[in-house]
Amino acid sequence: MRNLIFILFFVAFSMQGQTKMTAKEASDLKLKVKTLAKDVQSISSDFTQYKHLDFLDNDIKSTGKLAFKAPDLVKWEYVTPFKYAIIFKENKIYINDEGNKSDIDIGRNKLFKQLNSLIISSVKGDMFDDEKFTIDYFKSDNGSLVHFSPKDEKLAKYIKTFHIVFNETADVVEVKMIESSDDYTKIVFNNKVLNQPIDEAVFNN
Amino acid sequence: MKRFLIISICFLFVACVSYPKKHNFEEIETQSILQNPYFSDANKDYVYKATITVYDKVFGGIFIVKKIETDHHRVVFTTEMGNKILDFSFNKNDFQINYILEALNKKLLINLLKKDFEVLITEHLNVRTSFSNHTETVNQTLIDKDDYFYFGDLIINKIVRANHGKEKVVFTFSEINDNIAQQIQIQHLNIKFKMLLKSIN
Numbered sequence: 001m002r003n004l005i006f007i008l009f010f011v012a013f014s015m016q017g018q019t020k021m022t023a024k025e026a027s028d029l030k031l032k033v034k035t036l037a038k039d040v041q042s043i044s045s046d047f048t049q050y051k052h053l054d055f056l057d058n059d060i061k062s063t064g065k066l067a068f069k070a071p072d073l074v075k076w077e078y079v080t081p082f083k084y085a086i087i088f089k090e091n092k093i094y095i096n097d098e099g100n101k102s103d104i105d106i107g108r109n110k111l112f113k114q115l116n117s118l119i120i121s122s123v124k125g126d127m128f129d130d131e132k133f134t135i136d137y138f139k140s141d142n143g144s145l146v147h148f149s150p151k152d153e154k155l156a157k158y159i160k161t162f163h164i165v166f167n168e169t170a171d172v173v174e175v176k177m178i179e180s181s182d183d184y185t186k187i188v189f190n191n192k193v194l195n196q197p198i199d200e201a202v203f204n205n
Numbered sequence: 206m207k208r209f210l211i212i213s214i215c216f217l218f219v220a221c222v223s224y225p226k227k228h229n230f231e232e233i234e235t236q237s238i239l240q241n242p243y244f245s246d247a248n249k250d251y252v253y254k255a256t257i258t259v260y261d262k263v264f265g266g267i268f269i270v271k272k273i274e275t276d277h278h279r280v281v282f283t284t285e286m287g288n289k290i291l292d293f294s295f296n297k298n299d300f301q302i303n304y305i306l307e308a309l310n311k312k313l314l315i316n317l318l319k320k321d322f323e324v325l326i327t328e329h330l331n332v333r334t335s336f337s338n339h340t341e342t343v344n345q346t347l348i349d350k351d352d353y354f355y356f357g358d359l360i361i362n363k364i365v366r367a368n369h370g371k372e373k374v375v376f377t378f379s380e381i382n383d384n385i386a387q388q389i390q391i392q393h394l395n396i397k398f399k400m401l402l403k404s405i406n
Contacts, residue, residue: 081405185287
């Protein structure tokens with residue numbers, strides 16, 4: 001009996017870190033995120049990426065910089081432990097792999113297009129599309145946590161769920177992309193600056 | 206006709222000369238067991254930045270190897286952004302595809318990668334014949350019915366897959382430190398396929 005109480009206490013305690021939002025709290029958050037995302041003209045941020053593979057002892061850590069300019073310019077630039085930049089621009093993906101430059105035309109590639117718009121919406125946090133995702137809202141210790149699970153089977157094969165953490169100003173501070181195998185990629189943003197002018201040349205390869 | 210036969214026999218004889226003999230190596234007393242140390246530490250995560258060149262196309266990614274237990278390895282390839290491209294398990298003689306991107310799910314490619322990765326992770330090798338040219342030793346082994354030649358005395362710096370005395374695939378290990386090759390290159394000579402791996406952890 002004492003064990004049962006202990007377990008119940010433990011479960012209750014561990015659940016405290018993440019509790020479901022009420023419908024009112026969820027719709028308030030959604031409105032706040034959407035309002036902020038609508039006004040975002042640019043984002044520049046540092047990021048730390050953790051690739052978690054269940055069989056590894058440690059996550060693979062890399063760091064870099066993100067630049068976004070409305071409506072659809074995105075640059076992910078890895079700085080350590082390797083130099084690699086990927087730019088999404090006008091139906092093309094430009095890659096700079098330690099000085100080796102290449103580009104891919106994504107004009108007709110539906111999946112890449114989906115991926116590009118997902119990256120943009122996940123960085124802004126605005127993925128509140130009930131037709132495309134099953135959405136669950138939680139309160140967490142460091143803000144709000146929303147789970148977005150793609151309804152599209154093809155997309156779900158790549159990413160089972162997106163977990164996005166918002167701070168108190170409804171800005172995205174963390175994106176976790178969970179694969180069907182439960183391995184995941186977690187991106188934590190820091191030094192994030194919104195709506196400061198970004199030179200167009202940043203998006204040139 | 207007679208001359209043709211003689212030429213044919215001569216040609217056959219030359220073609221049959223083994224790969225080390227072709228490169229002026231002489232047979233020496235054979236050491237029985239060879240150890241490949243490069244992916245043999247189960248306490249280590251092996252993470253490499255990979256650049257793959259197929260014909261004129263270049264692909265990048267992250268190449269990850271983990272020894273789970275004796276004769277059991279996991280080999281995973283992801284994009285730089287973390288998306289999994291392929292995930293293979295090598296467990297003794299059992300090979301399993303845990304995941305592969307649909308676009309890459311081609312038998313020919315899978316076989317090529319499986320063969321190459323198997324060479325990287327095979328730790329204990331029975332030596333069939335040893336050769337020397339007085340400066341370097343070469344040990345001949347067999348992996349999956351193919352002949353492989355391991356170059357190097359104490360440290361393996363090159364592995365060659367050869368067929369009828371001809372090099373087919375060359376594995377080069379460089380910047381070796383503490384049983385870790387900081388750089389590994391896998392070069393196929395019968396098709397335009399090259400994989401360059403640089404350690405990043």
